[in-house]
Amino acid sequence: MNELIKITKPEIFNFQMCLKFLDRGYAECLYVVSNSSVKRLIRLTSGLALIEVYDDESNIIVKTSDKKLSSLDRKEIIAYVFDWFDLNRDIQAFYQLLLAHQQTKYFPERYHGLRLMGIVDLFEALCWCVIGQQINLTFAHKIKTRLVHKYGESEIVHGKTYYCFPKPEVLANLDRKELVAMQFSKQKINYVINIAQAFCQGQIDKTELLRLNKTEQMKKLTAIKGIGPWTANYVSMKCLRDMTCIAYGDTGLSSSLYKNFQTDKKPSHDVIDKVFEPYAGWESYLNFYLWRSLSPK
């Protein structure tokens, strides 16, 4: 018997817009998007659970696979969806800022209700950054899929297999040869294993990081080999949900600034700061929307 969880939609929220972002053209192995819902396997304290998220007029609806949910399960599922879709945020002020500036005033209409879609799991977020470093995203998805299919937990529902991102414990003790075979570079292998070990040793933990201020978070993250300023900002934006992140040096951000703000093709740190200045407090959202504006429709 399926159980439905209903979440009232916040203001300025469009489920289809979020779905379109999730399904923007890359072969993603950690969730499955159809034209009206997204399914994904998540970890709860009690074990794995497949959730399907869709909507009606006024609610976001979460359907779970046919196991009986405890109240803790339900609480964790709701927390996950809130985090993933960034539901707990009033973005009206951001939209007003977008409208107030010539270069961004087309965003509220074109992307109305798009939320900053997150990566809830910190380890997954960090590994994804390392995987995506300096290679094209199509290839990045390809090697991520190999990793997830081989080391991630999975569950078969109605004949379809769904996957979770591998746990740090599994990746921390990997034979490097296996990753070479998946076309990871030696450098990426070192970084991934190193990050996995940092998790195993309790050196990083999402809950702990959330207690720190941003400067301390960045320091803690970049202390780990493989995590540079770009990754620290990306993760801070997509996982720790800091609203003031700018992905300096990001090639996508550069080309979006070139396109939307007529900056140089590779704007300097200072120029980027100037562009973002009027949107203070919403840098992460602006950065996200700027990325979004690069995808065709």
Add this chain to the structure above:
DNA sequence: ATCCAGGTTCGGG
């Protein structure tokens, strides 16, 4: 063929 891709680290000036 050539250039670049959701960068990071390391060594050297």
Add this chain to the structure above:
DNA sequence: CCCGAACATGGA
């Protein structure tokens, strides 16, 4: 502090 090189391979 800033700069170039190495990493490593697919896609356009």
